[in-house]
């Protein structure tokens with residue numbers, strides 16, 4: 001259970017604080033560096049507005065994480081960011097039904113109790129909103145242990161017919177969309193090709209960090225698509241529909257669409273693509289000072305491709321390798337840290353970059369294709385910090 005794991009860490013942490021200081025820093029287990037020690041002080045980012053803080057969780061409100069204070073591998077449920085585009089429906093557990101409809105051999109209607117009686121799967125998955133951005137400390141982000149059932153098994157049991165290529169996921173939340181001068185009531189909907197839907201790690205989650213999923217995060221059941229941007233993880237999921245053509249709802253085809261100027265097989269084009277797989281990204285979340293020196297922390301997200309390295313660069317210095325949290329798993333976020341022994345007082349620029357096993361390096365802002373839309377911010381992000 002994640003909570004027990006966290007509790008163990010905290011207990012060990014309390015006992016271990018006496019270690020403190022210079023000698024301990026290098027040998028300290030990674031997780032013990034996450035929680036700020038009593039004498040550890042946050043160095044201010046000079047590229048941030050003063051007095052910036054994350055808002056409280058409110059019904060219907062968007063909430064983000066103050067990433068400077070990340071102190072655990074699993075984001076506590078109450079701190080995990082919240083984004084929704086319509087309402088937040090309250091669905092009584094005993095009334096909940098999930099339907100699988102369309103081009104399947106047998107239509108499915110399944111209650112929550114029936115879902116829970118199926119073999120349980122658990123996976124660590126971290127994700128960010130496709131619209132996450134530096135101005136809010138990349139706070140539309142979180143990492144959790146999700147518990148639920150395999151989508152693949154359910155779909156295989158229902159039997160996708162050979163003409164069924166697209167799997168559409170509908171939430172119970174609803175809004176009015178003005179489309180071609182007409183008001184159309186629609187539920188939140190997202191889709192993917194059946195080969196993506198059949199990936200073994202895609203799941204229908206009814207638990208988050210060992211607790212029943214709460215209303216904000218899509219109770220009683222949501223989709224979790226490890227390695228994809230947040231928008232794929234349909235909350236309040238109550239219908240899965242298999243069809244023979246692409247789904248063109250707002251969140252696939254009009255919104256969460258990245259417009260970028262890129263080379264398409266040798267031809268320069270303005271291309272529009274749906275926000276799906278998470279781009280290779282790292283960012284620095286904080287710099288702290290303790291009695292041993294300064295510590296730089298950050299996170300990595302990507303589509304699950306294993307990583308080769310994460311590096312940090314200070315001012316015009318060399319790239320220096322950072323330590324990746326050994327608790328990281330394929331689809332979790334990867335927290336990293338780098339000890340900064342010779343920080344001098346004054347303003348410094350720090351930046352991180354991640355490289356995956358295929359040799360793909362996180363792009364610099366110059367290397368990112370011209371991209372007027374606000375989605376998929378994954379360029380290296382230099383920050384300025386005031387060291388004291």
Ligand SMILES: Nc1nc2c(c(=O)[nH]1)N[C@H]1C(S)=C(S)[C@@H](COP(=O)(O)O)O[C@H]1N2
Nearest residue numbers: 081082083084085129171188230231234235
């Ligand atoms: N039904 C439904 N699911 C949804 C959304 C929504 O508006 N309605 N928003 C999506 C977006 S854009 C994001 S970033 C994630 C956020 O999940 P969270 O609020 O649990 O962090 O949910 C996704 N799933």
Ligand SMILES: [Mo]
Nearest residue numbers: 129130230231
């Ligand atoms: Mo999002």
